[in-house]
Amino acid sequence: MTHPIDLGNDMTLIDLYDLSMPERTGAYVLHADELTVVETSASPSVPHLLKGLEDLNLDPKDVKHIIVTHIHLDHAGGVGLFLEHCPNATVYVHPKGKRHLADPAKLIAGAKAVYGDQFDELFDPIVPVPEERLVEKGEGDTLDIGGRVLTFYDSPGHAKHHLSIHDSLSNGIFTGDTIGVHYPQAEGLNFVLPSTSPNQFDPDAMLKSLKKIENLNVDQIYFGHFGRSRDPKHVYEQIRFWLPRFVGVGEKVFEDHPNASFEEKTKLVEDGLSNIVTTHLVEHNIPSSHTVYKYLSLDLQVCAMGIVDYLSKSK
The missing domain is CATH 3.60.15.10 (Ribonuclease Z/Hydroxyacylglutathione hydrolase-like)
Structure with a gap:
């Protein structure tokens, strides 16, 4: 401990x-x-x-x-x-x-x-x-x-x-x-x-x-x-760098999959967030096997839910 x-x-x-x-x-x-x-x-x-x-x-x-x-x-x-x-x-x-x-x-x-x-x-x-x-x-x-x-x-x-x-x-x-x-x-x-x-x-x-x-x-x-x-x-x-990118991933999912369910959109947004964050970290010498991804996995899942919820209310 x-x-x-x-x-x-x-x-x-x-x-x-x-x-x-x-x-x-x-x-x-x-x-x-x-x-x-x-x-x-x-x-x-x-x-x-x-x-x-x-x-x-x-x-x-x-x-x-x-x-x-x-x-x-x-x-x-x-x-x-x-x-x-x-x-x-x-x-x-x-x-x-x-x-x-x-x-x-x-x-x-x-x-x-x-x-x-x-x-x-x-x-x-x-x-x-x-x-x-x-x-x-x-x-x-x-x-x-x-x-x-x-x-x-x-x-x-x-x-x-x-x-x-x-x-x-x-x-x-x-x-x-x-x-x-x-x-x-x-x-x-x-x-x-x-x-x-x-x-x-x-x-x-x-x-x-x-x-x-x-x-x-x-x-x-x-x-x-x-x-x-x-x-x-x-x-x-x-925060100023990542926040518009997070929302942008959600907006792209809504644009490409307008009829998808909340759950389907959330999974697509989660995958998109994971992709841009992983790419960034790998470029900064944090390999995809690193411990940080255990923490990111749950957080990005919840972040995706919030983005889909926000965009659903905004549309």
Whole structure:
């Protein structure tokens, strides 16, 4: 198991082994006067989060703040279960996500529609968060945790219930999935792809959120998947490079196969995304046998679903 990673600025990254895969989803621990955790991943990851806190000699009872960037289950599905270990903590969430953490029935139904028989293995149990322990945070809201101030920004594109959170001490920002997924497995590339999962993907909103983050002039980006980039400019360039290409693959499928079913279009888009991404990586000396493709396989499948969903609504 990976030991917690010291990121400096009194911040530690804990690998949460989402889907039992290392370096897929992480939680960030802010060692401030008021101990703060950003992201929890899904419930099967909570034991890894608790073990990471134990490795840091931290007691969950001392956690004061738990922040989720958005309510997709690979980021917030475990928050209710984790909260059971943190009796003194409050959970912070986007105003559009609050009711779904209090009553996760729609979250569960939506995830079952996407993941089917795999749902229990990936996400169970999803524990409701008591309403009195939920606090909404919206555009420009702040949270002073002692020695650093966190500022919340509404950042749709990946989801309408998405926050990005600026940290004053490190001049970094927790971006969840708003400006992509970072693949540390692709060593040396600082490789980032947009996350276009259903059902609220909006490429125009994603680019506006990217611009908002860019205008903050941050020094580092903390991804939900996975880890940190100290080269924000390169991240912005990659999203601007890949996002129109992802949507373009979908538009070509809709043009060439107008009568295909949703499932058929999704498979065609997935194949198209895989082709352009694989070609790019091979050109950058990442052979098709490389570990990174295990991570890309699931992500591109979900990205394809989101692109087809978006284009179906747009037509």
